[in-house]
Amino acid sequence: MTDEGGLDPAELGAYFALEEVSSLLAHAVEQHLRGEGLTSVQFKVLMQLFEAPGGQLRMTDLADGLVVSRSGLTYQAGLLEKAGLIARAPSPDDDRSTTVSLTAAGRERIFAVLPGHVALVRRLLLDPLPREDLTVLGGLLTRVRDHMRTDPPRSAAPRNRPRK
Amino acid sequence: MTDEGGLDPAELGAYFALEEVSSLLAHAVEQHLRGEGLTSVQFKVLMQLFEAPGGQLRMTDLADGLVVSRSGLTYQAGLLEKAGLIARAPSPDDDRSTTVSLTAAGRERIFAVLPGHVALVRRLLLDPLPREDLTVLGGLLTRVRDHMRTDPPRSAAPRNRPRK
DNA sequence: GTAAGATGCTTCGAACTCGAAGCACGTATC
C-alpha cells in the first residue's frame, strides 16, 4: 500500500497533490462559470480569442490551445455563435478554414465574468502561497509543460498514421 | 492583454502552467486507460478501494475522494459491478449505506494496468524534474491542497442549505 | 413515539464529450 506500484513518497506526493489541486480548482471554476451561464470550454474559447492578436483565430488554433476534441469545439462554438458571443466566417486565404472572432457582446461577457473568475483563482490557488513560492511553482510547472509539449506521442498526432 | 484582469505575470504563469499541465496529463492518462478498457473514474475507484483498509468503502467515501458527483459515481460503480471488478452490499451498521469492495478480478485488473500507468506518469510528469525539484513541487501543491480542502465553500456542502 | 429534518443512494432527463466517418478544399506528384 505504501508502494504505489513503484513510486516513492516524493513522486507520489507530487502526483497526487497535482491531481487533487487541479481537480478541485477545475471543479470550482466550472461551478462559478455555470452560474454565469458559460461552460468552462466556452470561457476558454472566449479568453483565447480575447488574447489573440486581432481577436480572431481559426478553429484549429482554438482546438490546439484548449485540450478538447475538434468535434467538441465545433459543438461549443455553435452554442457560442447562437448566443451571439462569437462569429464564424470562412477564412479568406483557405476556403476549408473557419475564422472565429469575438463579438462586442462576447467581449462584454468576458468583462462581466472575469472579475469573479480571478477572485476565485486567487482565493483558492494564489492566496495560500507567498509571492516567492508562487514564482517557484510557476517555474517548475512551466518546465514540465514544455517537456510535455515536446514529448513524442502528442495529442496532435497525424490523422491515420500508416502502420509503419 | 498583458494584464489578465488583475493578475501579474507570476500569478498568471503559475495558474496557466497548472491548468495546462494537469489537462495534458489527465488527457494522456485517459487515453491510456481507455486502451485498457477503463474510464479514469473507474480506475480511481479501483485504486481507492485498493488502498483502503479492508479493501472496502462506502459510496460516499468514494465520492468524497474523487471529484465526481454522486450520480456519476453510481453510474460508474454500476459498470464496474457489471464487469465483476467490484461488489456492492448493504452496509451492516447503516441500512441506507452501500459498502463497495474490490473483487479478486478487480485486484488483478489493477495489477494489469498499474505498470503502464506509472510509466506514463513518470515519463510525462516525473522524469523532467530532478529529484529535489520534485520534492519542492509536491510540498507546494500539498500546501495549496490543504488550503482548498479547508476553504469555506466546500463541494460537500449540505444539501439544501437554509437561507441563513 | 412521532414529526421534522438530515443523510445515503439511485433514477431521470438534459447537456456535454469523444472518435469515427464524411465532406470539401488544398497540395503534391507524375
Place this chain on the structure above:
DNA sequence: GATACGTGCTTCGAGTTCGAAGCATCTTAC
C-alpha cells in the same frame, strides 16, 4: 491536369457527466 493524399471542419451515435427529484433510513427534538 489527374490521381492521390493531407488538412479543416462538421455530423453522427454512443457513452459519460451533472443536478434535481425521489425513496428509504437514520437522527433529533419534543
